[in-house]
Amino acid sequence: MFKWNANNIIDATGGREKSVCNWAYSSNISTDTRNIKKGDVFVALKGKNFDGHNFLHEAFLKGAAAAVVSEDKHRNLPLIVVQDTLRALHDMASYYIKNVLVNAKVIAVTGSVGKTTTKDMLHTVLSQYGVSHVNEGNLNNNIGLPLTVLKAPESCQYLILEMGMNKAGEIKELSKISSPDIAVITNIELAHVENFSSLSDVAQAKLEVLYNMKDNGTLVLNRDSKYYGYLSSNANKDVISFGKDKNAKVCLLDLTISNESSVIPASRAGMTEDRVAYGLGLKIRLGNNQIINCNLPVQGEHFAYSVLAVVAVMQSLGLNLSKLPFALESFNVTKGRGSVHKAKYNGKYVYLIDDSYNASPASMESAIRTLGTYSTQRKVALLGDMLELGNESVIFHTKLLNFIVERNVNKVYTVGKFMLELHRLLPGNIRGTHFNDTNRLKSDLANIVQNNDVILVKGSRRMGMDLIVQEFVIEY
Numbered sequence: 001m002f003k004w005n006a007n008n009i010i011d012a013t014g015g016r017e018k019s020v021c022n023w024a025y026s027s028n029i030s031t032d033t034r035n036i037k038k039g040d041v042f043v044a045l046k047g048k049n050f051d052g053h054n055f056l057h058e059a060f061l062k063g064a065a066a067a068v069v070s071e072d073k074h075r076n077l078p079l080i081v082v083q084d085t086l087r088a089l090h091d092m093a094s095y096y097i098k099n100v101l102v103n104a105k106v107i108a109v110t111g112s113v114g115k116t117t118t119k120d121m122l123h124t125v126l127s128q129y130g131v132s133h134v135n136e137g138n139l140n141n142n143i144g145l146p147l148t149v150l151k152a153p154e155s156c157q158y159l160i161l162e163m164g165m166n167k168a169g170e171i172k173e174l175s176k177i178s179s180p181d182i183a184v185i186t187n188i189e190l191a192h193v194e195n196f197s198s199l200s201d202v203a204q205a206k207l208e209v210l211y212n213m214k215d216n217g218t219l220v221l222n223r224d225s226k227y228y229g230y231l232s233s234n235a236n237k238d239v240i241s242f243g244k245d246k247n248a249k250v251c252l253l254d255l256t257i258s259n260e261s262s263v264i265p266a267s268r269a270g271m272t273e274d275r276v277a278y279g280l281g282l283k284i285r286l287g288n289n290q291i292i293n294c295n296l297p298v299q300g301e302h303f304a305y306s307v308l309a310v311v312a313v314m315q316s317l318g319l320n321l322s323k324l325p326f327a328l329e330s331f332n333v334t335k336g337r338g339s340v341h342k343a344k345y346n347g348k349y350v351y352l353i354d355d356s357y358n359a360s361p362a363s364m365e366s367a368i369r370t371l372g373t374y375s376t377q378r379k380v381a382l383l384g385d386m387l388e389l390g391n392e393s394v395i396f397h398t399k400l401l402n403f404i405v406e407r408n409v410n411k412v413y414t415v416g417k418f419m420l421e422l423h424r425l426l427p428g429n430i431r432g433t434h435f436n437d438t439n440r441l442k443s444d445l446a447n448i449v450q451n452n453d454v455i456l457v458k459g460s461r462r463m464g465m466d467l468i469v470q471e472f473v474i475e476y
Helices: 004-011 052-061 083-097 117-124 143-152 170-180 201-211 228-233 303-317 321-329 360-371 390-400 400-406 417-425 437-445
Strands: 041-043 067-069 079-081 105-110 132-134 159-162 182-185 218-222 238-245 251-262 275-285 291-296 339-347 348-355 377-382 411-415 432-433 454-458
Touching: 004 067, 004 079, 004 083, 004 411, 041 052, 041 238, 052 067, 067 083, 067 238, 083 143, 083 170, 105 117, 105 143, 105 170, 105 201, 117 132, 117 159, 117 238, 117 303, 117 321, 143 159, 143 170, 143 321, 159 170, 170 201, 170 432, 182 201, 182 303, 201 228, 218 228, 238 303, 251 303, 291 321, 291 348, 303 321, 348 360, 360 377, 360 400, 360 454, 377 417, 390 400, 400 417, 411 437, 417 432
Parallel strands: 041 067, 067 079, 105 159, 105 182, 132 159, 182 218, 218 238, 238 251, 348 454, 377 411, 377 454, 411 432
Antiparallel strands: 251 275, 275 291, 339 348
8 A cells, every 4th residue: 555755755746854754654645734634744835825834833733744845944843845845745646646546547627617517427427437536526726636636546547637727827737747648628618717818718728638648648529619629629639529519429419308207218218127317318429320328317408518528538438338327327416516406495395406606607507598497487596796707797797688588587686796787687577686795685585485486596606605505405
């Protein structure tokens, strides 16, 4: 079993021992003294608002075996001194992939929207084929990703790494750490674009995932994206495409949507017996003209693209698709990313679409589209601001008007300064109350919720729309 010690940390980072370290080995790397465990190696990171070096003594009091530091100020402590502790963390993660996870296929997932769902779905499916390891939550940045790598078991066969970014250069650094075998770019959309001058710049930044890809690596791309041509022509890698486009190698031929449980015949499901399912029914054509049918127990047709991306990855890995329908049956949408629940508020039963984790124009439209599929119930949208959209933020919010009207949404309640612009344009019969903040919306929920409503809750992370979701009692 692999253990970290002074020698291999120095090999990985190019650091030096401050003094002779009397610790033998450690199995875990930690950057946070709040959850450090006895025997961990503590890496003292520095940030704008924190400095891990200030917590060195706390780390050792809690049982740290050694620490990686950039300041040579402490005596009689087992320390490895490096020039930059964040760089050291990255180097240790790269070392771990190259020297420990030698049998793992590294799969990088990025894109403007849908990357977390795709990452989680890949983990659900690939766990049926071997040992799979994946980022927890949204640990997809230059600290979370290397920590994810360092927690992967030595037996890992599929290392699935979501890669997020806020500016150019960040994906390049994550690719440098991970050296992917396969990269998935889910799409190029308007999300977190305030640091980019155009969507073309976003597309270029997403291509950074190829920076340290293995020579025989594969890029999985959305054929329906208007940036497909740009991405594929600049990839210089084998490309597997997915989408509704008839030329996609993994092509969605048919999609059925059901809001209620129904029986799917065995012949259609590719199984030995009929089964009860709801959500999405997909008919997919592969590159060899093989047809597969599967069902995904979620609401929202945008989730179909994650299935297509997963199938494309499986094709790249050369895996038999026989386990796919069974694996998808056990998939659950990550909390706050579009999961649908039967819930109760103030004695009233509703269907709650919890899409409160984050928001962009593309994901907002997808969520409203899902809400619109409920044809026999009152459809209510509780919408918070979409942030990080730059100078055109107001335009992106007001563009939602026609989309809301076309989907026959019955009432829209808004939160935030940008959503106020949408509120002013809504027809009187649709326009609900506008609130300056989430707490004021929360205090008025009793006047909003009616029995048997379908309620969508969505907004950017900093808007705190998850606080609204917490007011409901989730039954399933």
